[in-house]
Amino acid sequence: MSEKRGYSLLPTTASGDEAQVNSAITGPSTTPSGRLLRNLLKVFKLSVLVAVLVFIFFPSGDHKSFPLHERHGPHGDKKEPKYTFETHMQSDVNALVTGSLESSIVWDRLAEMTDTYGSRIAGSEALEKSIDWIVEKVKGDGLSVTTEEVIVDVWNRNEESLYFLSPTRGAVKLHVLGLGFSAPTPDPINGLEAEIVVVTSKAEVDELGAAGVLKGRIVLYNKPFESYNADVIFRTLGAIWAQEHGAVAVLVRSIGPLSLQSTHTGNSAAAKIPAASVSIEDAQLLSRVYRRHQQDPEQFPDWPKVRLAMNAKTALKSKVSRNIIVELKGRETPEEVIAIGGHIDSWDVGVGAVDDGAGCFIAWEALRQLSKLDRPPRRTVRAVFWTSEENGSPGGRVYAANHPETNTTRHVFAFESDNGVFDPYGIKFTAGRRSQEEEEETKFNSYDFMTAAGEHFLGSRKDLSYAGAGKVVLPGGGGADIGPLCKQGVACAHFTPADPFPLAYSTSPYYIKSSKLTTEGHRGRHGRHHRHHHDDDDSIDPPRRPVDSGYFYYHHTEADSMGAFTPDQVKNSAAVMAIWTYIAAESQVEL
C-alpha cells in the first residue's frame, strides 16, 4: 500500500486488535480545538468502542455488519486494518444512488444553461448570467445559497487568423486559436508576416537562439503529444523562451492525443510576443514544408512564412465575478465543513460543458441528493462554484481567504471535480495534516480508510456504469480551486472519471505508444496486458483507467460541449460524488 501514498508516513501497523478497531471507527480527534474537547472525545470514543464490540459479537438480525475484507473470525490473523461503517450509512448511500439515477436533471440543467448562455470566460456577461441562472435554480431546490465577489483578470480574444503563405497555393488559412493572455500582434488587424522555425524542445530554442536563427522569426513548437503534464510547458512558457532570442511570435502545436483539425487554447505566461495554438495537422504541415526547405533548399527555395494576426486584449483585475456557495448544515458538527465543487467559468471556445460545467453540476447534485436524505450528514457540506479558474484561480484563493479556520469552524475535507465527467473511476486523495500527524497515536490511516470505504460502498455496486465504478482511491488529491485549502492541511480529493476512450493508448497514429498502464490489475504475470470483461456483460468491456488522454480530445477546444458525455455518465458521476461526500461528511474520522 505504501507505494500508493502520495506523502510520507510512518508505516501502518496492521493488526486486528481492539484498539485498532476503535481508532479505525472513530478516528483521531475531530473537534475543532481544545484539550477539553479532545478528552471528551476520548470518552465518546470509548463508548463507541463498547457499542461496536457489542455490535460485532452480538449482531442482531436487524443489523448488518459490513466487513471490508473477508474475516477470519473476529480475531482473524489477516494482517490488514479493518474498517467498519455504521449500518445506517448503507441505506443513506442507497438513497443517494436511487435519487441520482432517477432523473436526468443534471444533464438537462447543464444543457439548458450552456445552450442558453454559451461559454463563460471570466469577465464575460455570459458567465454572470450563468451564475444568476444557477442561483435561481438552487433557490428553487430549496437550498441555501450565497455568492461572494471575486475580482478577475479579463482577456478578450477578439479576431485572430493565421495563414500559411505558400508559394504554390497562395494564402492557406490554418486552424489557429490564440493562447489565453497572449499579447496581440503589433498590428492587430494586418498582423505580422514572418518565417517559421520548427522546434520540439527548449534546448533547440536555446541552441537556435544562440545561433541567431530565431531573430525576427516565429517559433513553432511541434512536440508530439506525450501527456498534458509533460507538454503543457510549451503552451505556458514557450513565448517567454522564444522572446528572449528575438522571436516575434510563437505557435504551439495543440496539446492532445487526437486531432480533427482541433485547436486547444489555455493559459500562457504573459509575454511581449503573441502566442497561439495550431492544430496538430497544421503544425505537421508547416514542419514538413520547413524540413524540405532545410534539407533541400535548391528544390524548395522558400523558407516557409506565415501571417499571424491577433487582436487580443488583456485587462488585469478589471471585472468582478462571483463564487457560488450552496450550503447544507451538518446535523452534529456543523462547524466542520466539507467543500465540494468545480469551477463555473470556462474558456471562450466550446461551452465549457466538460471543463468544468459538469464538474460543478455533479457537486450541486450531490448536495441536492444529500439534502433529500432523512436527515443531513453530521458535517456541513458546501457545493462551491469557484469562478475564474481558467484565468488564474482567484476564485479558489478568495474562497479560502473568506473562510479561514477559526476556533469554531474549519474545513475538514475539500473535493474538486475538474478532470471531466465521464464514467466514474474513483478519487485521488491526500490525507489532511492532522490525520497524518496523529497517525502514530491513533493507528488510523485515512488513505486506507478511504480505500476501504470505496470498496465497501462502491466495490460491489453494478448500477453506476460498470462493476465497482467510482471505488478506486489513488494518491494525489488536490486541484486548482481547492489548492489553497489543501495547503492549509485540509484533506483533499479530486473526482476522477474513467478515461472516455477505453483503450490504454490513444487512437491517434501520432501518439507515442507506451507500454505502461496507469492502474493495477491490467497486467498478467509476464507483464503483458490482458483484456477481460465482466461475465454478466455481453459487450466488450475493456479495462478502465483513470482519465488520461481522452479528456484532451475536448479540453479547451470548440468541442467542449454536451457531446462529450452522456446523461448516464453524468447521473452515475453525481451519485459517486454524493457517496464520497457522504462518507466524508458522515464518518466520524479525521480524514
Place this chain on the structure above:
Amino acid sequence: MSEKRGYSLLPTTASGDEAQVNSAITGPSTTPSGRLLRNLLKVFKLSVLVAVLVFIFFPSGDHKSFPLHERHGPHGDKKEPKYTFETHMQSDVNALVTGSLESSIVWDRLAEMTDTYGSRIAGSEALEKSIDWIVEKVKGDGLSVTTEEVIVDVWNRNEESLYFLSPTRGAVKLHVLGLGFSAPTPDPINGLEAEIVVVTSKAEVDELGAAGVLKGRIVLYNKPFESYNADVIFRTLGAIWAQEHGAVAVLVRSIGPLSLQSTHTGNSAAAKIPAASVSIEDAQLLSRVYRRHQQDPEQFPDWPKVRLAMNAKTALKSKVSRNIIVELKGRETPEEVIAIGGHIDSWDVGVGAVDDGAGCFIAWEALRQLSKLDRPPRRTVRAVFWTSEENGSPGGRVYAANHPETNTTRHVFAFESDNGVFDPYGIKFTAGRRSQEEEEETKFNSYDFMTAAGEHFLGSRKDLSYAGAGKVVLPGGGGADIGPLCKQGVACAHFTPADPFPLAYSTSPYYIKSSKLTTEGHRGRHGRHHRHHHDDDDSIDPPRRPVDSGYFYYHHTEADSMGAFTPDQVKNSAAVMAIWTYIAAESQVEL
C-alpha cells in the same frame, strides 16, 4: 464458405483429385477469345498438369512447394480445394515487400503533393497541377504514362455561414459545411432566416410535411450515426424530400461516429433548396433548443431560428480534367489488362490525403514495385488515377468507354482503393463473369483461389504491421471508379484497410452500440467477444476488423490530411496492394 460469397454459385465440389489440382493451377480459359485458342490452352493446361505432378511427387531440393493447407499426403482426404502457386511467385512477392518497405517514398510524395497543391476538387487548378506533378514523377520513375481527358461537373463552395439566432446569446456561429452541388441561398450573401424543424427519418418529413409544418422552414436531419451506408441517404436525398413540402433549406447532421465539431461534406442530389452539413454537436444543440420549445412553449417561447448563407455555384460539364494511366506491359499476355488505382480528385476541404490520395499512391507504388521485379508479370498492369470521382465519377466511365473489350485486349481484373489507407486488412472480391460461368466445367472457384492466395502469400507474414495483415478476402468487390468494368463482368476487388480505431465500437458516446462484429474469429464459443494479442508483441493488439467507422473520422472533412495515417501504414498497404496485384497478374487463372 458459401455464406461469404456475395453472389450465387453452384456449390464447390471440394476434393483433392488431380483434375482439381490441374484446374486450380491453370484455371479456366484465359485467352481473349476463340475456340482455337481455347483448345490450345487445353494442351497447355495438360502440360502444366504434368509438370505440376512431377513437381509434387519429385520435388527437388532447390524448389519448394507451398501447400496452402496442411496436406494429408498428395491424395489426402482433407475436403478442401488445394491451390498451389508457382515457386518463383514467392520470391517475387518477397521482392515486392522488400521494395515497398525500404523507403517512405509514397508517404513523402503524397505529403509533398498535398502540401504543395492542397485539395483537388474537380475543376480546380490544384487538381490539374497535381496531375501534372504526378505525371512528371511517374516519368522520373521510368514508367510509361498517358492521360485521357474527362469532362467534369464543377461546384464551387465560395462563402457560406450558419448562425443560430439565439434570443439569449445573439447570433451564435455554428459549424457548417455546404453539401456538394447544393444550390445557393436565394440571397447568397445575406442568406435566409428561418425556423428549424428537427427530424430523424423520411417518415417524419412526410408526416410533418403533410401537416404543413415544413413550409418556409429549414429541416434539420439529426439521425444518430449508425453507419455511413445507412445514413448517407439523408445527405444525398434530404433536400429533395424536404423541398416537396415547402422547406426552404436542409441541414444534415454530419455523418460520422465521432465529432470534434467536425463537419462532413459530400454529394447531394441537385435540389432547388440549399443543403449543408452541421457538426453533430451543433445538430444536437439545435435539437435540444427545438425540443424545449416544443415541449414547454411557455418557458421557451421562441421557435429556434437560424440564418444560413451559401454562395455556391454549379457549372455542369464545364471543365476538362484527366485520368492518369501508368502502364507496365505484361510479359506473356499483354492483351490481358489489370487496372488498379483510386481517384485523384478530392473534396475541397482537407487535402484529400485519405480520400483518395493514398489510394492512388499505393497503386502507383505497387506498379513501381512490379516494374522493379526481374521480369514483369505475365499480364499488363495499369495504375489508373481516375478523376472526378467525388463529382459523379465520370473518370471511371470515360476510362471504361475508352478501353472496351476487343478481340485482342480486355480487362481481366480491376482493383480499386478508396476506403482509406491504414493498416492493411485484405480485399473485397467478386469473381469475374467468365470465371463464374465456367466454374461448373473447370471446378475452379476464384473467390476460394484468392482466399487461398491471401493465406499463402500473406497469412504467415509478420512484417506488414501485424501477423497476416492484408490476407483476408471478403465478398463484395467493386468501387465507384471500377464499377463500369465490374458491370461488364470483369473480376473486381477493393483494397480494404483495417479500421484505424481498433475498437469494435465507436469511441463516441453518441454512437449506437452494436454487439455485432463484422469479422469472424473475434467471438468466443459463448458469443462473447474476446480480446487477444500476439505472443511476440508486448503491446495491446486488439482484434482487427475491416475499415468501418474509423474512416469516417476523416471522410470529407477538414481533417482529411496526412495526419490520418502513418508512413508505415502507407508502406505496408502499398506492399499488400502490390502482392494482390501480382497474384492477379501472374497467376494463369481466370479470376
